[in-house]
Amino acid sequence: TWDKRYITLAPVATILGLAFRAFDPDHLLGDKDDLGITLALVPTDTPGVKIGRRHFPAGQAFQNGPTQGDDVFIPMEWIIGGQERIGQGWRMLMDSLAAGRAISLPALGTGAAIFCARYAGAYARIRRQFGISIGRFEGVEEPLARIASYAYALDAARKMTAGALDEGEQPSVLSAILKYHATEKMRTALNDALDIHGGRGICDGPSNYLFGVYQSVPVAITVEGANILTRNLMIFGQGAIRCHPHLSKEMKASALEDPKESLEAFDKELWAHIGNATSNVARALWHNLTFAIFATTPEVRGIGGMYRQLHAACVTFAVAADLVMATLGGGLKRREGISARLGDILSELYLMSCVLKRFESDGMPAADLPLVEWNHRMSLYTIQNRLDEVLIDLPNRPVAWLLRIIAFPWGRRRRPPKGSLKHVCANLISADGETRERLTTGIYLGKGKSDPTGLMEEAFAAALTRDSIEAKLREAGKSGRTAVSDLDALVTEGTLSTEDADRLRNANALIREAIMVDDFAPDELAKRIKKAAAKKTAP
Structure with missing residues (x-):
């Protein structure tokens, strides 16, 4: 029953x-x-x-x-x-979930972030305020940079995790990381895209390509393991044992039926565990004191330093995880805030590893490097802050003080991406270029004005035409506003050719059409409300 x-x-x-x-x-x-x-x-x-x-x-x-x-x-x-x-049902459920939630929801979250990158970038280019594209305002550049960088990281992690599935693995921890962060970053990307679109994003209707996706976000957040549950209990809760080099072996040794064999196996793993932990403490302190310049990592042009910094963060996390589990023991299950923050650190380490892997696999295009650097800086900044929060809440204060010395011998020195880096990243999706096309590969692109995304594609191309013509006018000492107000005069005086004047008129008309929103007569909305109410009361 x-x-x-x-x-x-x-x-x-x-x-x-x-x-x-x-x-x-x-x-x-x-x-x-x-x-x-x-x-x-x-x-x-x-x-x-x-x-x-x-x-x-x-x-x-x-x-x-x-x-x-x-x-x-x-x-x-x-x-x-x-x-x-x-x-054996629980194991079956976890194995099934490990595969299933590494595919559908990460694909949805990644697709949504890529979609936002393409069309928020396009809208930021075509929409103007005070005579300039809104994508040039710092307040808009920040969310544009975040959307672009999230899209890059999510697609990298999606491909990496799907590759593990193709190899026959059951990556339950990685699937939990990807499900949580893909859907959370999708939520952030959509919020940012709606902020950039303003009224264009909130007025519902056939031409609105954002609002329907925005409404569906809570479904993705909730299904296949609600995100609160996934973050607080599953990512680090499962990863603490599965990813540890000795814990699972110690547990298996203690469960052996022969007492002598069990003791010998446990002692062997325990001493190996102690040796590994001691080595990690020394390495973490050394790398954090020396800014990881002596870390042995792949020497890759442009990102070698990122590998070294990530290595230092990995070793520091290993020390923190070992000491937290040693001091809290089984009580860690009830300290969900600490578990969640350790899970955040583990997630950032995995996502940043995927970013570096993608950059190398793509042939290390220099144009994509700003997106890699944005993710690198934000990951290290997030790791620093989450670890600091763990140390604030850790009940064993002497251990917390020791960990703080190991992790932050020079204080909390990590900073988020600078404004100049945000400007470069934002421009990658608001300007035409190879990075924008590479970043948004794989999503549906509308064709023609009958499709709202197709109209936005044409409007973006029109904006590029508009901007190139106006650049010529500025070189001739004319402003864009003059071009809009009196094109015929510019043609008559020879500043602008007839062909360019027509192209500019057509571009402005197309852009205006793209930024307009749907409107309805009162009786049309009343019919919609009655129809929805009828569906709700139907048996």
Whole structure:
């Protein structure tokens, strides 16, 4: 018997995947009462199974709804894996989640960030205020740079993690990192894109290409492991043991049945653990004192220093993780704030590794280097701040003081990207160039004015034409405003050719069309409201 809500595809399902805790009070299958979490596939036409009415999450066409079961009989052959796999449901769920959430939601988040990079950059170029493109204002350059850099990092991490899946791996920790950060960065990118579009972004209608995606963000944040749960419990909670070189081996050694063999195996791993931890403490302090200039890392033109700084951050994180787990022990499960921040550090290390890998795999194009540097600076700055927050909350104060000396012997010296770097990154997506095309490869590009993104593509090209013609006028001592107000006079005096005047008129008309928003008569909106209300009350 069950009563479940928020089940994806439930309204159209012909078979349900059901996770339940199996009990055997009569000991038909063995001597255990509690057999553990088990999975079964149950046809929806089974007596006692009921599919409830459909949910309407975030106004999206997303098939989601409740299911109930009342005293449903489940034959043994419906158990996934049969009798041998009873009690192994949690592992099955985690393995399935490790693969599934490394694909769909990261692809969605990456696609949305890339989409925002292309069209927020285009809009920032075509839209003007006070006679200049809004993309040239520092207040707009900052979110543009963030959108572009997020798009670069997410696509790098998406490809890296998908490659691990292609190799047959089950990267549960990496999939948790990617699901969380892809959807969170998608949320930030869409917020930034809406801020840049202003009224153009919030006025809903057929020509609005942002608002529908913005409305759907909470769905991606919530499904396949809500982001609060993923950040606080899963990223570091799973990674602490799976990624540690000795912890899992120590646990396996302590579980051996032979006491002598168990003690010998545990002692061997314990001493190796102590040696590794001692070495990490010395290396972390040395690298942080010497700014990692002696770190042994790949010497790659343009990014060798980034590899060294990332290496120092990795070793420092290893020391922090070891000492935090040693002092908190099992209590770490209840200190979710500390676990979340350690998870943030682990995530930044992985994402930045993906960024460096992508830059090398792409042939190290110099034009992309500002995006790599933005991500590098922001990652190290975030790592510094999260580690500082861990040390503030760590209950064992002497250990916190020791860690602070190791991690920050010269104080917290990391800084976020500078304004000059933001300016370069913003210009990469608001100007025509190879980086903009490379960054936005793989998304749908509309063709023609009938598609709102197609119209924006044409308007962006028109803006480039407009700007090139106005540049010539400025060289002749004329302002862009003069060109708009009296083109015929400029043609008559020979400052502007007839062809360029026509091109400028057409460009301005196309740009105006692209920045306009949809409008409706009151009765049109009333019909929409009545139609929505009718759907809501329908059985």
